[in-house]
Amino acid sequence: MKKNLAFLISTLFGTGYFPKAPGTAGSFVSLPVIFFVCFYFGFLGLLILIVTAYILAVISIKEVLKYTKHDPGFVVIDELIGQSVSFLFVANYLKNNTENLWIYIVGFLFFRLFDVKKPFPVGYIDKNFLTANGVILDDVFAGLYAAIVTFGIYFVFVL
Numbered sequence: 478m479k480k481n482l483a484f485l486i487s488t489l490f491g492t493g494y495f496p497k498a499p500g501t502a503g504s505f506v507s508l509p510v511i512f513f514v515c516f517y518f519g520f521l522g523l524l525i526l527i528v529t530a531y532i533l534a535v536i537s538i539k540e541v542l543k544y545t546k547h548d549p550g551f552v553v554i555d556e557l558i559g560q561s562v563s564f565l566f567v568a569n570y571l572k573n574n575t576e577n578l579w580i581y582i583v584g585f586l587f588f589r590l591f592d593v594k595k596p597f598p599v600g601y602i603d604k605n606f607l608t609a610n611g612v613i614l615d616d617v618f619a620g621l622y623a624a625i626v627t628f629g630i631y632f633v634f635v636l
Contacts, residue, residue, distance in 0.1 A: 503553025562620025
Protein backbone atom coordinates (compact mmCIF):
# COMPACT_ATOMS: atom_id res chain seq x y z
CA MET A 478 0.00 0.00 0.00
CA LYS A 479 1.29 3.46 -0.82
CA LYS A 480 2.30 5.69 2.08
CA ASN A 481 -0.27 8.47 1.43
CA LEU A 482 -3.17 6.02 1.11
CA ALA A 483 -2.07 4.22 4.28
CA PHE A 484 -2.05 7.49 6.23
CA LEU A 485 -5.44 8.48 4.77
CA ILE A 486 -7.05 5.19 5.81
CA SER A 487 -5.37 4.89 9.21
CA THR A 488 -6.39 8.45 10.15
CA LEU A 489 -10.00 7.90 9.00
CA PHE A 490 -9.58 10.46 6.25
CA GLY A 491 -7.75 12.95 8.46
CA THR A 492 -9.86 12.67 11.61
CA GLY A 493 -6.79 11.49 13.49
CA TYR A 494 -5.22 14.92 13.02
CA PHE A 495 -7.89 16.52 15.22
CA PRO A 496 -5.85 18.73 17.60
CA LYS A 497 -7.38 17.49 20.86
CA ALA A 498 -8.37 13.89 21.71
CA PRO A 499 -8.01 12.36 18.22
CA GLY A 500 -9.11 8.95 19.56
CA THR A 501 -12.36 10.46 20.80
CA ALA A 502 -12.80 12.23 17.46
CA GLY A 503 -12.24 8.94 15.63
CA SER A 504 -14.81 7.19 17.80
CA PHE A 505 -17.29 10.03 17.35
CA VAL A 506 -17.08 10.17 13.55
CA SER A 507 -17.54 6.39 13.52
CA LEU A 508 -20.99 6.64 15.10
CA PRO A 509 -22.95 7.66 11.95
CA VAL A 510 -21.39 4.76 10.04
CA ILE A 511 -22.20 2.36 12.88
CA PHE A 512 -25.76 3.72 13.10
CA PHE A 513 -26.28 3.23 9.34
CA VAL A 514 -24.89 -0.32 9.41
CA CYS A 515 -26.86 -1.34 12.52
CA PHE A 516 -30.08 0.26 11.26
CA TYR A 517 -30.03 -1.43 7.86
CA PHE A 518 -28.03 -4.62 8.42
CA GLY A 519 -27.90 -5.43 12.15
CA PHE A 520 -25.33 -7.82 13.59
CA LEU A 521 -24.16 -9.35 10.31
CA GLY A 522 -23.57 -5.95 8.73
CA LEU A 523 -21.67 -4.75 11.79
CA LEU A 524 -19.54 -7.90 11.76
CA ILE A 525 -18.72 -7.34 8.08
CA LEU A 526 -17.79 -3.72 8.85
CA ILE A 527 -15.48 -4.83 11.66
CA VAL A 528 -13.74 -7.52 9.59
CA THR A 529 -13.33 -5.24 6.57
CA ALA A 530 -12.02 -2.37 8.70
CA TYR A 531 -9.68 -4.78 10.52
CA ILE A 532 -8.13 -5.95 7.25
CA LEU A 533 -7.73 -2.38 5.98
CA ALA A 534 -6.34 -1.32 9.35
CA VAL A 535 -3.67 -4.02 9.48
CA ILE A 536 -2.49 -3.22 5.96
CA SER A 537 -2.47 0.56 6.46
CA ILE A 538 -1.02 0.54 9.99
CA LYS A 539 1.84 -1.75 8.93
CA GLU A 540 2.78 0.90 6.36
CA VAL A 541 2.36 3.79 8.81
CA LEU A 542 4.54 2.06 11.42
CA LYS A 543 7.45 2.19 8.97
CA TYR A 544 7.49 5.97 9.50
CA THR A 545 6.32 6.41 13.11
CA LYS A 546 6.50 5.06 16.65
CA HIS A 547 4.14 2.35 17.93
CA ASP A 548 0.47 3.36 18.06
CA PRO A 549 0.77 7.02 17.06
CA GLY A 550 -2.13 9.16 18.27
CA PHE A 551 -3.23 10.09 14.76
CA VAL A 552 -3.99 6.46 13.84
CA VAL A 553 -7.70 6.18 14.64
CA ILE A 554 -9.00 3.44 12.36
CA ASP A 555 -8.64 1.20 15.42
CA GLU A 556 -11.24 3.42 17.12
CA LEU A 557 -13.70 2.65 14.32
CA ILE A 558 -13.15 -1.05 14.96
CA GLY A 559 -13.35 -0.87 18.76
CA GLN A 560 -16.33 1.47 18.69
CA SER A 561 -18.10 -0.92 16.30
CA VAL A 562 -17.40 -3.87 18.60
CA SER A 563 -19.17 -1.91 21.37
CA PHE A 564 -22.48 -2.44 19.57
CA LEU A 565 -22.16 -6.10 18.55
CA PHE A 566 -24.49 -7.42 21.25
CA VAL A 567 -27.22 -4.83 20.57
CA ALA A 568 -26.86 -4.52 16.79
CA ASN A 569 -29.91 -6.64 15.97
CA TYR A 570 -32.02 -4.67 18.46
CA LEU A 571 -30.97 -1.48 16.68
CA LYS A 572 -31.98 -2.77 13.26
CA ASN A 573 -34.81 -0.60 11.86
CA ASN A 574 -34.94 1.14 15.24
CA THR A 575 -34.73 4.87 15.93
CA GLU A 576 -36.45 4.75 19.32
CA ASN A 577 -33.31 3.90 21.28
CA LEU A 578 -30.72 6.29 19.87
CA TRP A 579 -29.47 6.96 23.40
CA ILE A 580 -27.74 3.55 23.35
CA TYR A 581 -25.22 4.95 20.85
CA ILE A 582 -24.18 7.51 23.46
CA VAL A 583 -23.88 4.76 26.07
CA GLY A 584 -21.71 2.62 23.78
CA PHE A 585 -19.59 5.61 22.84
CA LEU A 586 -18.97 6.67 26.44
CA PHE A 587 -18.13 3.19 27.72
CA PHE A 588 -15.83 2.46 24.79
CA ARG A 589 -13.96 5.70 25.44
CA LEU A 590 -13.78 4.89 29.18
CA PHE A 591 -12.29 1.43 28.62
CA ASP A 592 -10.00 2.65 25.83
CA VAL A 593 -8.58 5.41 28.05
CA LYS A 594 -8.44 3.51 31.38
CA LYS A 595 -7.13 0.32 29.73
CA PRO A 596 -8.22 -2.40 32.19
CA PHE A 597 -6.55 -5.80 31.73
CA PRO A 598 -5.96 -7.08 29.07
CA VAL A 599 -6.38 -3.77 27.17
CA GLY A 600 -3.34 -2.10 28.73
CA TYR A 601 -1.26 -5.27 28.50
CA ILE A 602 -1.94 -5.59 24.78
CA ASP A 603 -1.25 -1.88 24.23
CA LYS A 604 2.17 -2.11 25.90
CA ASN A 605 3.32 -5.56 24.77
CA PHE A 606 2.00 -6.13 21.23
CA LEU A 607 4.03 -3.67 19.19
CA THR A 608 2.60 -4.59 15.80
CA ALA A 609 -0.31 -3.45 13.66
CA ASN A 610 -2.43 -6.13 15.33
CA GLY A 611 -1.46 -4.79 18.75
CA VAL A 612 -2.55 -1.28 17.77
CA ILE A 613 -5.97 -2.71 16.91
CA LEU A 614 -6.48 -5.46 19.49
CA ASP A 615 -6.40 -3.20 22.54
CA ASP A 616 -9.38 -1.35 21.03
CA VAL A 617 -11.14 -4.63 20.24
CA PHE A 618 -10.90 -5.65 23.90
CA ALA A 619 -11.99 -2.19 25.09
CA GLY A 620 -14.91 -2.59 22.67
CA LEU A 621 -15.78 -5.99 24.12
CA TYR A 622 -15.91 -4.54 27.63
CA ALA A 623 -18.09 -1.71 26.34
CA ALA A 624 -20.29 -4.20 24.46
CA ILE A 625 -20.99 -6.13 27.66
CA VAL A 626 -21.90 -2.98 29.60
CA THR A 627 -23.92 -1.53 26.70
CA PHE A 628 -25.90 -4.75 26.36
CA GLY A 629 -26.48 -4.86 30.12
CA ILE A 630 -27.83 -1.32 30.13
CA TYR A 631 -29.97 -2.00 27.06
CA PHE A 632 -31.28 -5.20 28.67
CA VAL A 633 -32.23 -3.43 31.91
CA PHE A 634 -33.86 -0.38 30.35
CA VAL A 635 -35.39 -1.72 27.13
CA LEU A 636 -35.82 -5.50 27.02
